[in-house]
Amino acid sequence: MELPVIDLEPYLDVVSGKYCGDEALDPQLKTVCSEVSRTLRETGALLIKDPRCSAQDNDRFIDMMEKYFEQPDDVKRLQERPHLHYQVGVTPEGVEVPRSLVDGEMQKKLQSLPEESRPLIPTGPDPKWRYMWRVGPRPSTTRFQELNSEPVIPEGFPEWKETMDSWGSKMIAAIEAVAEMAAIGFGLPKDAFTGLMKQGPHLLAPTGSDLRRHGKEGTVFAGYHYDLNFLTIHGRSRFPGLSIWLRNGKKVEVKVPVGCLLIQTGKQIEWLTAGDCIAGMHEVVVTNRTLDAIKAASQENRSLWRVSSTLFAHIASDAVLKPLGHFAQAPLADKYPPICTGEFVEQELSLIPCRASVAPFSPIPPNEACCNALRVLGQPCLCVLVNGPPISGVDRSMAMQLPEKCNVNFGPCELKKEKERT
Numbered sequence: 001m002e003l004p005v006i007d008l009e010p011y012l013d014v015v016s017g018k019y020c021g022d023e024a025l026d027p028q029l030k031t032v033c034s035e036v037s038r039t040l041r042e043t044g045a046l047l048i049k050d051p052r053c054s055a056q057d058n059d060r061f062i063d064m065m066e067k068y069f070e071q072p073d074d075v076k077r078l079q080e081r082p083h084l085h086y087q088v089g090v091t092p093e094g095v096e097v098p099r100s101l102v103d104g105e106m107q108k109k110l111q112s113l114p115e116e117s118r119p120l121i122p123t124g125p126d127p128k129w130r131y132m133w134r135v136g137p138r139p140s141t142t143r144f145q146e147l148n149s150e151p152v153i154p155e156g157f158p159e160w161k162e163t164m165d166s167w168g169s170k171m172i173a174a175i176e177a178v179a180e181m182a183a184i185g186f187g188l189p190k191d192a193f194t195g196l197m198k199q200g201p202h203l204l205a206p207t208g209s210d211l212r213r214h215g216k217e218g219t220v221f222a223g224y225h226y227d228l229n230f231l232t233i234h235g236r237s238r239f240p241g242l243s244i245w246l247r248n249g250k251k252v253e254v255k256v257p258v259g260c261l262l263i264q265t266g267k268q269i270e271w272l273t274a275g276d277c278i279a280g281m282h283e284v285v286v287t288n289r290t291l292d293a294i295k296a297a298s299q300e301n302r303s304l305w306r307v308s309s310t311l312f313a314h315i316a317s318d319a320v321l322k323p324l325g326h327f328a329q330a331p332l333a334d335k336y337p338p339i340c341t342g343e344f345v346e347q348e349l350s351l352i353p354c355r356a357s358v359a360p361f362s363p364i365p366p367n368e369a370c371c372n373a374l375r376v377l378g379q380p381c382l383c384v385l386v387n388g389p390p391i392s393g394v395d396r397s398m399a400m401q402l403p404e405k406c407n408v409n410f411g412p413c414e415l416k417k418e419k420e421r422t
Contacts, residue, residue, distance in 0.1 A: 003252075005047045005260055006036055008177050012051070015180070025184070036178060037185025037277075043246050044265045044280025047256065050174040055259045058235035058309055061167040061206075066303040068154065069129055069208030076129065079152045082372055087203065089152035091130040093210075097355040098122055098223025098283075105360075110224070117251040119224035119243075119283045128221045128284075129208040135168030135311065139199045144317040144342035168204035171233045171261070171311045178263055179231065179313075186273065188325045193272065197230065200314040201345075209306040211239065211286075211294050219286040226279035227266040227312060228348040234262040235309030238297070240289040242308075245281040253287065267348070268315050268341065274323035274330035284308070317342035354402060360395040371406035383413035 079089040179193040209221045236256040267279040322338040354370035403410040
């Protein structure tokens, strides 16, 4: 299956008043908006072409990130900020643990898929690096300062801030246009999504995978997972390997044309649409096509770091996640109770280094990164976690054992009754 490519230029011309002088959409553009919402609903992914985001912009960004990731590990680790959930600065390889590695319920579901559509189950944490760079204005006041921290700038890259901010702002602008078109297609006000995105903790988050060390076919760089944010956007990578799962369970290897961008649905849009749009599952694996690209890059003496040009667009931390408009009356709306977006994100992020230790019946003790995260987050965040909506692959009783296992002196959480949770 080939994903459709949506050209944003006609919509951008109309909303800018270039031709009409107003924001009235003709039937043809309304049809395109419906195509955007339908494709996101059915596939969880969409290819777009935005005249503001050129292939040259993407290449400039990837060139810089290749140089960064090629540095020695100890140099890169100077930008590591584990006490901030790794939400700014660098995340070393071996930290991000995919759900498919520890979530027994997910693994059972995957076994029901046809063999050709099953993901590769990783044998350990993802062998990729990531860099988190906040893009756009931050709120002057927020309950979630650690999710809106100042960015980290590595030494030796004078062009860093301008390159990151320029490419990041262009991709956010593309997502905002898609969010408006999707809202119209879903029968919501045009600003239903973008109004909630204002001053969100948007993250430009490129990954770097060393194909010299990890270039064997079948190596899993990003295990089967969904994204916790609103929408994710990618520029074209120089090495293929990304596969997505359609809503019907079919696995599709994504091919992003030159000059195009890929958008994927995250957990926050699932919440806002009461499951009408679900968070798209995906993985990044070394495939035959990756090996061909490695061979070509080697012959041309190009970098063998696979860089993903990725940005996570978020709903604002202090905004409330809940089904919007007519989605509030949807059959599954009760499964998406109102929750502050920052609390939702904290619940998802707090256990990134602990995920292997809080899976049901896990025998794996928490590692140092897990215990450090627990100390920084404190007892209130742990209590929000165990009393909040269920998180796939996380056993509440296992999470409650973390303070004792980490030798952290927390008071016990007062567990809410199950009826109160639901």
